[in-house]
Amino acid sequence: MPADALVVTCLGNSSYLWAAINDRPENFYFEDAMGLALPFALGLASAQPDRRVIVVEGDGGLLMHMGALATVGAVAPDNLTIILMQNGVHAASGGQPLTNQGLDLAAVAQSLGLARAKTVTSTRELKIALTEMLDRKGPEFIAAKLEPDLQVVQPPYPFNPVVTKTRFSRAIDAPHYIPAIFGVGRMESLD
Secondary structure (H helix, E strand, C coil), X not given: CCCCCEEEEXXXXXXXXXXXXXXXXXXXXXXXXXXXXXXXXXXXXXXXCCCCEEEEEEHHHHHHCHHHHHHHHHHCCCCEEEEEEECCEEHHHCCEECCCCCCCHHHHHHHCCCXXXXXXXXXXXXXXXXXXXXXCCCCEEEEEECCCCCCCCXXXXXXXXXXXXXXXXXXXCCCEEECCCCCCCEEECCC
């Protein structure tokens, strides 16, 4: 992974495990917003065109906001890599099965315009796919087929969305928006 890559993770174990493995300011962890990791990452890829953006999304979240994947196909940001955790369930909300567990989501991604989309079924295949995809321009899509694991791991520290947002905003040098009750808000530096 490039040292300056921006990583966006969906809610639950994806965020908790990534924080435990590689916590850094350039990570944005979603905790309670199913399906918003990909739309956020797409906007980030557009706003930060010189940095690789890697998003880890769940199949339940992707199906909730399929329009985001269609937009990725249309916009084709060359700095976006999508890693889909395809376990066939809504794991973060209790393990309810998806409405159509048999979908080939890599084929769906291809039909939406992502020419480089593939399904992997082992750790070895995932490592190879990631190495290949991070070495070339995107958009890239990897559907990692997994067995459902409903055991929720604990995050390495209590997540606070305000702290996550502020830390990430500083890491990408984004201005801070100060809303106004009436009238127009203003932008200020976080420093």
